[in-house]
Amino acid sequence: MNAPALAEVMADADLIHDREALEDAIETMADAMRDEYAGDERPPLFVTIMHGGMPFAAQLAFALGERGLDVEFDYLHATRYRGGTSGSRLAWLHRPATPMRGRRVILVDDILDEGHTLKAVGRWCEDEGAADVRIAVLATKVHDRCVDGVCADWSGVDVPDRYVFGYGMDYNEQGRNLPAIYALGE
Numbered sequence: 001m002n003a004p005a006l007a008e009v010m011a012d013a014d015l016i017h018d019r020e021a022l023e024d025a026i027e028t029m030a031d032a033m034r035d036e037y038a039g040d041e042r043p044p045l046f047v048t049i050m051h052g053g054m055p056f057a058a059q060l061a062f063a064l065g066e067r068g069l070d071v072e073f074d075y076l077h078a079t080r081y082r083g084g085t086s087g088s089r090l091a092w093l094h095r096p097a098t099p100m101r102g103r104r105v106i107l108v109d110d111i112l113d114e115g116h117t118l119k120a121v122g123r124w125c126e127d128e129g130a131a132d133v134r135i136a137v138l139a140t141k142v143h144d145r146c147v148d149g150v151c152a153d154w155s156g157v158d159v160p161d162r163y164v165f166g167y168g169m170d171y172n173e174q175g176r177n178l179p180a181i182y183a184l185g186e
């Protein structure tokens with residue numbers, strides 16, 4: 001069966017965080033991140049987790065640049081939801097090309113939900129020899145199902161324990177470019 005169209009879903013959805021709130025949260029996060037890396041000789045490796053992390057990563061990168069912190073870009077694609085609303089086995093679609101050995105790595109993603117994605121990706125970076133792996137997410141979902149030992153070093157906003165979309169996050173591959181976060185109607 002086809003998923004409902006975005007317009008239908010939006011009619012029932014709740015606005016959770018508007019664009020202004022998200023942009024403010026990103027600015028605040030950039031202040032803290034700049035302080036963490038300001039004294040380093042080499043720029044951190046800023047790894048965007050596709051697809052969902054892309055809009056947030058772009059905005060965070062500009063906010064860091066504005067504060068004088070250079071970052072080196074790479075990206076990876078690992079997916080657990082594949083357009084659906086519940087997670088399954090993690091599939092790697094692309095791994096970063098930049099050698100991780102000795103690098104300080106920032107993993108940049110839209111949401112920390114149950115944490116399986118960031119746990120697996122973080123472990124892979126460590127296995128590749130990263131000196132330090134930190135996590136920056138736009139949103140953290142509030143529940144008690146997060147895998148042990150995974151938490152974001154920087155998180156913009158909390159979201160309720162509902163399926164959320166917008167600002168990079170999809171509802172059946174729709175709505176990623178909405179400039180706010182919504183929750184599916186209950």
Ligand SMILES: O=P(O)(O)OC[C@H]1O[C@H](OP(=O)(O)OP(=O)(O)O)[C@H](O)[C@@H]1O
Nearest residue numbers: 050051052079080081113114115116117
């Ligand atoms: O904490 P978890 O429960 O592991 O879920 C979080 C992950 O799920 C989403 O990715 P998704 O698998 O939907 O891939 P996509 O970004 O390409 O949509 C999101 O972008 C995170 O990477």
Ligand code: HPA
Nearest residue numbers: 113162163164165169170
């Ligand atoms: O609530 C969610 N929305 C979109 N993508 C996600 N990936 C994990 N949880 C979510």
